[in-house]
Amino acid sequence: MNLHLTRAVTGTTLYDAVSEASSAVVIREYSSSFGLASRLLGEPVRTQVRNIYALVRVADEIVDNPDPALPRAARATMLDWLEDDVRHAIRTGYSGNLVVHAFARTAQAVGITDEIVAPFFASMRMDLDTTEHTPASFEAYVFGSAEVVGLMCLRAFVAAPDGPRDRADTYDRLAPGARSLGAAFQKLNFVRDLADDHDVLRRDYFPGLDVDRFCDADRDRILDDIDADLAAAAVVVPALPTSSRRAVHAAHGTFGELACRLRRTSAVEIRRTRVRVPTGVKLRIAAGALRGSGS
Numbered sequence: 001m002n003l004h005l006t007r008a009v010t011g012t013t014l015y016d017a018v019s020e021a022s023s024a025v026v027i028r029e030y031s032s033s034f035g036l037a038s039r040l041l042g043e044p045v046r047t048q049v050r051n052i053y054a055l056v057r058v059a060d061e062i063v064d065n066p067d068p069a070l071p072r073a074a075r076a077t078m079l080d081w082l083e084d085d086v087r088h089a090i091r092t093g094y095s096g097n098l099v100v101h102a103f104a105r106t107a108q109a110v111g112i113t114d115e116i117v118a119p120f121f122a123s124m125r126m127d128l129d130t131t132e133h134t135p136a137s138f139e140a141y142v143f144g145s146a147e148v149v150g151l152m153c154l155r156a157f158v159a160a161p162d163g164p165r166d167r168a169d170t171y172d173r174l175a176p177g178a179r180s181l182g183a184a185f186q187k188l189n190f191v192r193d194l195a196d197d198h199d200v201l202r203r204d205y206f207p208g209l210d211v212d213r214f215c216d217a218d219r220d221r222i223l224d225d226i227d228a229d230l231a232a233a234a235v236v237v238p239a240l241p242t243s244s245r246r247a248v249h250a251a252h253g254t255f256g257e258l259a260c261r262l263r264r265t266s267a268v269e270i271r272r273t274r275v276r277v278p279t280g281v282k283l284r285i286a287a288g289a290l291r292g293s294g295s
Contacts, residue, residue: 122140157244
């Protein structure tokens with residue numbers, strides 16, 4: 001098969017389709033919440049966001065795999081290879097790694113550049129060596145690991161067929177909200193994964209927090225900060241194109257529900273178990289997003 005000829009005629013090759021199907025498997029298997037919200041996205045945004053998320057998950061897997069037999073040097077090499085592959089693929093449009101290939105197609109289509117790719121890999125690299133964060137390193141880590149992912153998704157949102165004509169101006173106007181939603185999601189994961197991060201991965205993300213003495217006051221202080229992020233994100237959701245507004249509304253609602261459940265859970269329990277939003281509640285939130293944000 002002449003792949004170049006197929007691309008010229010249809011815009012999508014069999015390899016393109018298989019790469020994007022692979023990314024869809026990643027999101028389905030790794031995140032029920034994100035997977036459910038992504039179903040509310042219109043195409044081509046749904047596929048593009050899945051492609052972004054799949055790359056994030058692959059990088060996370062490299063640095064978060066708890067297997068002690070996989071040494072730091074091996075992880076660092078794998079991460080370097082992945083970053084080099086992503087950069088090459090964004091330039092050429094091709095990769096032998098299915099997930100990277102899908103991400104590169106999205107990056108070229110919506111304008112994701114090294115400006116937001118580089119900080120992501122910088123944060124992933126921090127996970128290889130940083131066990132305790134200072135306020136400055138925490139801010140840098142959250143920006144690179146989560147806020148830029150929000151910005152990548154925003155690139156896809158504003159580039160959608162129903163997106164605004166002034167895409168650059170709209171992106172700049174909505175970027176703070178996208179960053180806030182990414183930050184909220186990351187910090188919520190830090191709270192509910194407190195036990196695994198500290199006990200298994202040997203990482204303490206929140207600066208100055210003594211995880212072994214984690215108390216309700218600590219929980220409330222962190223959740224107050226997360227609530228501020230969620231409030232900032234909520235302001236920009238109505239300005240999103242219809243193709244993404246409902247999905248983001250559902251994701252925001254799910255994060256808000258998780259924050260409420262964490263606040264109702266004692267610090268002792270958070271330290272011991274992973275708090276979740278039940279599937280039935282997620283479905284109710286998604287249905288509400290369809291009814292309330294579909295215009």
